[in-house]
Amino acid sequence: MIGVWGALAGALVLLLVLLAWVRAEASSKDSRSDWGAADQEQSEGESVEACSPEIVSQLFSAADSKFISGLESPGLENLFRRERTAVALHWVQETSAFISKVMRRHLEASRLRADLEIATEARIFLQYARLKLYCGILFVLIGLLGPQRLAGTALHAERFIQRVGEGLVEFQSAAQLREPEGSESL
């Protein structure tokens, strides 16, 4: 039957997860109100949309870097690179936080739904995990290479999120097809 080591590992994982749960319960006591409507409004206001696509493009574009290089000032170049990397890293963190907020709000809503679909939940969670993973990869790449050199090296990563996006579009289309049935019962 279940091996000795399997049982032991299961028991240890259970004790560790219980510990994590107790800690999470204690820390969420004060911030429980964050799960309410106030947070909903706040998260909408604080979304990644605050940073326009033009600024994001500018942040990662090589044009500014070329201009600074043209001035032939190593100190300025270093300062520019440091600042730009810091801003890019901050942007990735903000985006990652935005994704977490979206997921948190989804969980808040879905935990009360009697018509919850396991397959849909699993799919959403998978998309969420992929986006978070992508943010992690992007964070490491920016730290290692800087935002300007990222365009060339992150081609593979771009293809990866493209696939994630296609999956989401497919999913959304399926959801919209089902929507009229739901609308009737509202």
Place this chain on the structure above:
Amino acid sequence: MLGQTIWWSCIALETFLLVRGFAGRLWARYPVFYAYISFVWLQSLLRFSIFHLRPQQYKPVYWITEGLGVLAGCAVVFEIYRVGLAAYPGTARMARNLLGFVSVLALTKALVDTWNDPQWWLIATTMDLERLLRTVQSFAILALVVLFLFYAIPFGRNLRGILLGYGVFVGLSVIQLTFVTDSSSRFHNFWSYASPGSYFIVLGVWMVHLWSYVPNPEPKTAVRLEEQYQRVAAATAQRLREARGYLAKAVRS
């Protein structure tokens, strides 16, 4: 002497827990849990009496009551699920599926093992069977706790205590049953004190958390309840897609 002291202390704490449960009307809120504690209390008294009056019958009595205790424990897990997720039908549905999955997985494993070795259950000792049942129970609790963590289900003090105490008890039981299969092992002596000692601590956790009734926090109803799940899911997918768009733009630029 130390063993006897722990034994008596556990019986005293169980009695106190039952009295507090009765006085604080916690019986009505958590009937299965208090039925379980009553069973364990009677079991402790029975074992203690048998141990002193008819020591030759102690072993069969111990294993029969232990088996019944494991089954009663399954009902406690069900009560945690029932009370904890009463206000969260979505998470309750997810939990049902997850617990069903754990059960199917355990059953499939048992069937496959029986198919490969039809004699295993004849060779297996009572201790092996208890370890098996406790392991399945620990996986069920693990699945529930992961779900509570993931959906951030708020727990009241009472239910949190029941789950924490019972989870620790089951986890430690599996560890104990794994190491104590050989009575000549050096762990055997250690666990003969550690096991009742840890149970005493678990009873202490229950005592502290179940001193008086504290209701479970109600879920926020500010969420747009009129919405269908498909709309909620589609909105989430749309927002994740937006995030994906921003990330893609950043990399492409």
